[in-house]
Amino acid sequence: VAYRCSFRVTEAAYCIERAMDIMAQKLGMDPAEFRMKNLIRREQFPYTSAFGWQYDSGDYHTAMTKAMETVNYKKLREEQKAKQEAYKRGETRDVMGIGVAFFTEIVGAGPSRACDILGIAMFDSAEIRIHPTGSGICRLGTKSQGQGHETTYAQ
Numbered sequence: 001v002a003y004r005c006s007f008r009v010t011e012a013a014y015c016i017e018r019a020m021d022i023m024a025q026k027l028g029m030d031p032a033e034f035r036m037k038n039l040i041r042r043e044q045f046p047y048t049s050a051f052g053w054q055y056d057s058g059d060y061h062t063a064m065t066k067a068m069e070t071v072n073y074k075k076l077r078e079e080q081k082a083k084q085e086a087y088k089r090g091e092t093r094d095v096m097g098i099g100v101a102f103f104t105e106i107v108g109a110g111p112s113r114a115c116d117i118l119g120i121a122m123f124d125s126a127e128i129r130i131h132p133t134g135s136g137i138c139r140l141g142t143k144s145q146g147q148g149h150e151t152t153y154a155q
Helices: 009-027 031-038 060-070 073-088 149-154
Strands: 126-130 136-140
Touching: 009 031, 031 060, 060 073, 136 149
Parallel strands: none
Antiparallel strands: 126 136
């Protein structure tokens, strides 16, 4: 699996999405249909998950539907099926995969009471302490993913 990530939620999202694909397969459902069936509905917002996380708003069904229409998902599935059948008949060595994923992540100024890690809230934040010696400590609620935060902050 090729991806670029911050080495935190990407792996979890991959595991969840893979589990969704496996469950859809076991139920004999299309992976997109299975996801649509399990998305939070617009009328359920604000929605509190089983873990106590609150989703304040969203229209996931519309987003997923627009994405599927944009790529003509039904036609892609028909093309995939035709290629699979041709492969089984030995007419081609070409195969075609279709990936489906739907991911939501906390962004912005989320509830720090729920997002706090080691005293640093997970939204963009800063705490600066100046000690009587004149030295200072700056604690930041951001994490670099290659943007050069360390250099920028030091300067």
